[in-house]
Amino acid sequence: DTDGGLTGTLKGYVNGALAAETDGVGQLDNHGNANGIGGINGVSFYVDEAKDGTLMGTDFLHFNGVVDEFAIFNTVLTDDQIAGRYQNAGYEILPEGGLFADDFDSDSSGNWAVHKSTDDTAVTFAYDYSADGIPAAPNSDGSTIGIKFEANIADPTGAEAVSISPSGGNFTGDYEVKFDMWINANGPFPGGGGGSTEFITAGVGTTGDHLQWAADTADGAWFGVTGEGGSGNSGDFRAHIGGARQDAESGAYAAGITADSRNNTNAHYADAFPGQSPPTAQAAAFPDKQTGALQNGAVGFAWRQVTITKIGDSVTWAIDGVAIATLNQSLGAFTTEGNIFVGYYDAFSSVSDNRATSFGLVDNLRVVEIQTPLFGDDFDSDSSGNWAVHKSTDDTAVTFAYDYSADGIPAAPNSDGTTLGIKFEVNIADPTGAEAVSISPIDANFTGDYQLNFDMWINANGPFPG
Numbered sequence: 001d002t003d004g005g006l007t008g009t010l011k012g013y014v015n016g017a018l019a020a021e022t023d024g025v026g027q028l029d030n031h032g033n034a035n036g037i038g039g040i041n042g043v044s045f046y047v048d049e050a051k052d053g054t055l056m057g058t059d060f061l062h063f064n065g066v067v068d069e070f071a072i073f074n075t076v077l078t079d080d081q082i083a084g085r086y087q088n089a090g091y092e093i094l095p096e097g098g099l100f101a102d103d104f105d106s107d108s109s110g111n112w113a114v115h116k117s118t119d120d121t122a123v124t125f126a127y128d129y130s131a132d133g134i135p136a137a138p139n140s141d142g143s144t145i146g147i148k149f150e151a152n153i154a155d156p157t158g159a160e161a162v163s164i165s166p167s168g169g170n171f172t173g174d175y176e177v178k179f180d181m182w183i184n185a186n187g188p189f190p191g192g193g194g195g196s197t198e199f200i201t202a203g204v205g206t207t208g209d210h211l212q213w214a215a216d217t218a219d220g221a222w223f224g225v226t227g228e229g230g231s232g233n234s235g236d237f238r239a240h241i242g243g244a245r246q247d248a249e250s251g252a253y254a255a256g257i258t259a260d261s262r263n264n265t266n267a268h269y270a271d272a273f274p275g276q277s278p279p280t281a282q283a284a285a286f287p288d289k290q291t292g293a294l295q296n297g298a299v300g301f302a303w304r305q306v307t308i309t310k311i312g313d314s315v316t317w318a319i320d321g322v323a324i325a326t327l328n329q330s331l332g333a334f335t336t337e338g339n340i341f342v343g344y345y346d347a348f349s350s351v352s353d354n355r356a357t358s359f360g361l362v363d364n365l366r367v368v369e370i371q372t373p374l375f376g377d378d379f380d381s382d383s384s385g386n387w388a389v390h391k392s393t394d395d396t397a398v399t400f401a402y403d404y405s406a407d408g409i410p411a412a413p414n415s416d417g418t419t420l421g422i423k424f425e426v427n428i429a430d431p432t433g434a435e436a437v438s439i440s441p442i443d444a445n446f447t448g449d450y451q452l453n454f455d456m457w458i459n460a461n462g463p464f465p466g
Helices: 079-087 280-285
Strands: 008-014 017-025 098-102 112-116 121-128 145-151 160-166 175-183 199-206 221-226 237-241 304-311 314-319 322-327 339-346 360-369 387-391 397-403 420-425 437-441
Touching: 112 121, 121 160, 145 160, 145 339, 160 199, 175 199, 199 304, 199 314, 221 314, 221 322, 237 322, 339 360, 387 397, 397 437, 420 437
Parallel strands: none
Antiparallel strands: 008 017, 098 360, 112 160, 121 145, 145 360, 160 339, 175 304, 175 360, 199 221, 199 339, 221 237, 304 314, 314 322, 387 437, 397 420
16 A cells, blocks of 8 residues: 555464465655565664674574564465465465475475385485486476385385375365376386386375375275286286275275276276386387386376376366366265375385385375366357357358367367267358357356366367368
């Protein structure tokens, strides 16, 4: 308030949470000198020391402590942004709706609680995975620094696991956990070498103060996936409520309720995840081991984008936009609020016969609040009544609720399997010149900052490339 009017609200936050606020606050300072923090000069000038280096004011007015991560912003941060900045140790101002983020480009181990079953596991922060011939993760902007997990490294005594949770993390409401995932494994393939079957795990609703793995102490809703598909019907894709792994016939898995609904050979997975080969550098370094290719349906040797979406009391797990499993309270009671975790798990008492190639990577983890959209249409039904349609001539067409599977087109990434959408055509039969059609939501008026998202497919007549 530059005119000194008492119209503002002053809020104070401690550890990311609102501690106090007061209304009727006008301009905090109204002079041309520099502002600072740490000492008091009279009643209005706040700096650590005078220009000659001496302390200002009396000793008892000088701040006796440490100030760090000081910042001034040109906009008012929301409560979520302030909480996210605190949880993220101030490294990054998260965008609106961002609750937590770590790109793992530096050693952020101080921001995470690490839980291990034994010392025969490892978590390496700020690991440069380019040394393993692995390219930058999809959300890394070229960086090849992430976090590396290992389990049953040298002296296995049974199943082993490690998990990490943000220190003090507490996520409520509806939100989504997102991260880039790479699972490496020792070959040869498709079968894999000795001790090759290991899982990356992740979940929500944990207290964050203990190891998350297949034990009675586990809590919340969580998931695990193998890299090389070596677990078969026991579960290459696993969904857990607390310590209870969900049965293949439970209805939790998008692959169905058959005995193979957790097996990578199920068509749901095999069609979505073509088998990959080890990176060229690994094949060159280990020519007798890192050979062949994974079975279709195995997710290893590729960057995968994982999402865990918590809405209400339901939690859905997806990889590369493909729904894997959904857990809800009808399958068993679990808590959805609290902390999150990512981890690594070897369900077997075995050690890899090539430790250098047995590990999992996680990069670019973020927790994002799910906000109510300003407008939405999934086009799964005839919603033409909600749209104003504008055409240059009648030689154009807009078809609502069009089933594009008739054209051999798969479901859009955000469609949850449905193949209904909206179809546009121009210059259909009798062109008179350039033609166009456009649609807009009826009576819509969007203000402020916002983002427009949609799935797009453009078809064309061949032959190609011409």
